[in-house]
Amino acid sequence: MVPWNAAKAKVQLRLGVQRLRTLQEKKNAQAKASRRDIAMLLEKGRIETARIKTENIINEDVYVELLELLELYCELLIARFGLLDQNTREPDPGVSEGVCAIIYAAPRTELKELHILRDLLMHKYGREFSLAVMENRDGCVSERVARKLNVATPPSALVDAYLSEIAKGYGIAWSPPKPEGTDDGQDDGPEGGVKEAADKKAAQGEPASPRPLDAVAISAEARSAGVRTPKLPELPAEEEAPLARSEKTAATPKLAPSADPPKKDEEEDEFDVLAKRFEALKKR
Numbered sequence: 001m002v003p004w005n006a007a008k009a010k011v012q013l014r015l016g017v018q019r020l021r022t023l024q025e026k027k028n029a030q031a032k033a034s035r036r037d038i039a040m041l042l043e044k045g046r047i048e049t050a051r052i053k054t055e056n057i058i059n060e061d062v063y064v065e066l067l068e069l070l071e072l073y074c075e076l077l078i079a080r081f082g083l084l085d086q087n088t089r090e091p092d093p094g095v096s097e098g099v100c101a102i103i104y105a106a107p108r109t110e111l112k113e114l115h116i117l118r119d120l121l122m123h124k125y126g127r128e129f130s131l132a133v134m135e136n137r138d139g140c141v142s143e144r145v146a147r148k149l150n151v152a153t154p155p156s157a158l159v160d161a162y163l164s165e166i167a168k169g170y171g172i173a174w175s176p177p178k179p180e181g182t183d184d185g186q187d188d189g190p191e192g193g194v195k196e197a198a199d200k201k202a203a204q205g206e207p208a209s210p211r212p213l214d215a216v217a218i219s220a221e222a223r224s225a226g227v228r229t230p231k232l233p234e235l236p237a238e239e240e241a242p243l244a245r246s247e248k249t250a251a252t253p254k255l256a257p258s259a260d261p262p263k264k265d266e267e268e269d270e271f272d273v274l275a276k277r278f279e280a281l282k283k284r
Helices: 005-043 046-079 092-109 112-125 125-133 143-148 156-169 194-201 212-224 237-255 266-283
Strands: none
Touching: 005 046, 005 112, 005 156, 046 092, 046 156, 092 125, 092 143, 092 212, 112 125, 156 194
16 A cells, blocks of 8 residues: 655645546546437337446446545545544544545545555555445445445336437437336326227227217316306207297397397396296296
């Protein structure tokens, strides 16, 4: 291990910040090109290849997040270098998190500056402390850093979410497949299963039954317009249609009033017609 040298440590911290930023920009540019390739694969229907490449993009995104954290810790150690340069066997609480993060995560990066800085810190704080950090005893390493270094296959839901965003960003009509056994008809809104059932009946040549939702919607519109349906006595089949037409005629001035008010004589005639029909019904 390299002996502790305060001046060299500060130089490596500053170089580390610059290299971390450059590496992040490089990784982001590569990820952008990879997303374009995945969009082309989706357009060609090569879904499995696109999923494999998407898993690689997810891992690269996690790695970029780790680089961002290490950059912040390096800046923290630069700002609090006076605490770091103290002659103690354990780091000050103000810089302990940054020191542990660099010792633990530097071997997983490709930055020579962080490797040198790690050796300097391990020499300064000794073998026992360094082994405890590398084994993450008592959770001394930040959970955010430890989670970024946990290598695992991305879950299928996360891969589908990435693919959906890539397809949306490049204007490709693609959506992740729904799990088997899912009843799509019940979850597609108000028409869902009713519409599907109607399509099946139409294909089989059966008449489609009226939807209850249509009646509900019509009733709601009628109530909002202030229309009230009068309660009239039931009529035989031959009398029902003429009376309905009379009701419609009587209600027309209320729904859509004309510019000129109806004449009083016409109102009396319509009233007489309805009165005669009611009297005829009573006699029956």
